[in-house]
């Protein structure tokens with residue numbers, strides 16, 4: 241099947257996870273097209289921001305030309321000839337209503353209901369100078385209503401709210417002069433390694449992460465390599481996003497081709513030299529080296545699988561980092577009507593065994609999207625986690641997909657914390673007496689692709705609090721969640 245946008249999992253487009261996946265992947269139609277490190281479409285090409293501005297003037301002319309043919313109305317803003325290249329405009333509007341019972345986006349056990357209405361609007365322009373070079377600019381506006389949470393509850397950055405801001409603005413040129421070399425420069429989202437290594441948390445209204453970075457690409461029939469340096473953009477609700485998080489990232493990601501199985505290898509360096517990170521034995525910087533391997537086969541026909549292993553070494557404060565994360569999953573799509581698929585998945589992230597031993601054992605989920613795997617309610621993070629998942633999905637009609645997921649959550653180490661989706665500790669029992677049984681989650685999700693541009697997604701989920709939750713101070717009731725989401729894209 242055709243490779244879609246973004247990292248490996250997208251390839252499971254006909255399988256269960258595409259239910260999860262397609263609806264959560266970045267909607268930018270041109271922006272994600274290179275499909276970072278997937279064997280798929282290469283990007284197109286490029287030109288300058290000046291062309292974009294000129295393009296606005298030409299839009300009207302393009303509209304006249306298209307009026308004669310029975311095309312969708314927005315064809316008037318696609319393939320507009322501007323100078324030596326072509327210009328596309330894009331729009332993505334997504335609105336979601338959620339009802340949250342006994343939890344919210346920040347915490348479990350809110351002991352009261354909350355509702356939220358989210359609205360996110362993205363406007364983009366893509367100027368293609370050739371099949372290898374293009375310039376892409378995208379603005380985003382994210383807002384919310386109804387919720388009891390105020391902007392102050394979120395701190396400096398909110399996952400619900402970021403007024404009109406620049407999400408992406410980059411220049412990309414692949415296969416420069418028919419060589420295997422390419423570049424991608426500027427503000428961009430990144431997606432690598434099953435979305436576990438790098439990926440924007442698209443489910444979120446603001447959809448962090450965004451990066452300012454410079455990327456070098458090398459691409460041949462045998463190997464595809466990306467190497468980059470980047471800083472993470474700090475999303476500020478009411479100010480223009482000029483600042484960055486206090487760390488720098490350098491990474492290299494490679495995919496070997498011509499092998500009987502897909503095989504990726506990567507290395508990521510995170511360096512925070514702010515000097516104020518508090519470890520178990522002192523305060524200092526963070527230098528975290530992550531290295532790993534990934535192999536997978538997409539779902540859709542017969543068997544599919546994925547395995548992923550990552551290790552982490554380095555220094556956090558004055559502590560030594562020793563952590564790792566492992567994922568194994570497999571599934572089978574039956575050759576029958578409704579294309580039923582059954583899948584099993586285990587996600588593991590090491591925890592800290594002893595809070596006083598000077599070893600930082602908590603796996604840090606690299607820069608992957610925490611809102612994709614590990615259940616739809618987003619009550620955990622890929623840190624100190626064991627997640628045992630069973631998924632079943634069917635496709636009663638081509639545009640309709642229904643799925644059920646079960647997740648059994650445990651803490652990898654009883655003395656380490658339960659980490660919330662934002663990576664912050666939600667609860668901790670440093671004695672370990674509360675045990676490892678965090679809880680279970682069941683999700684029921686339906687997706688209807690109404691037409692090419694409109695998607696409707698609905699779901700209900702319940703979190704069953706486990707022994708760890710009941711044995712630690714605070715609420716221990718189950719939590720419920722229901723949502724309906726409508727997305728329009730052209």
Ligand SMILES: [Ca+2]
Pocket residue numbers: 402403404405475476477478479480481
């Ligand atoms: Ca902002």
Ligand SMILES: [Ca+2]
Pocket residue numbers: 520592593594595596597598599600601
């Ligand atoms: Ca420790």
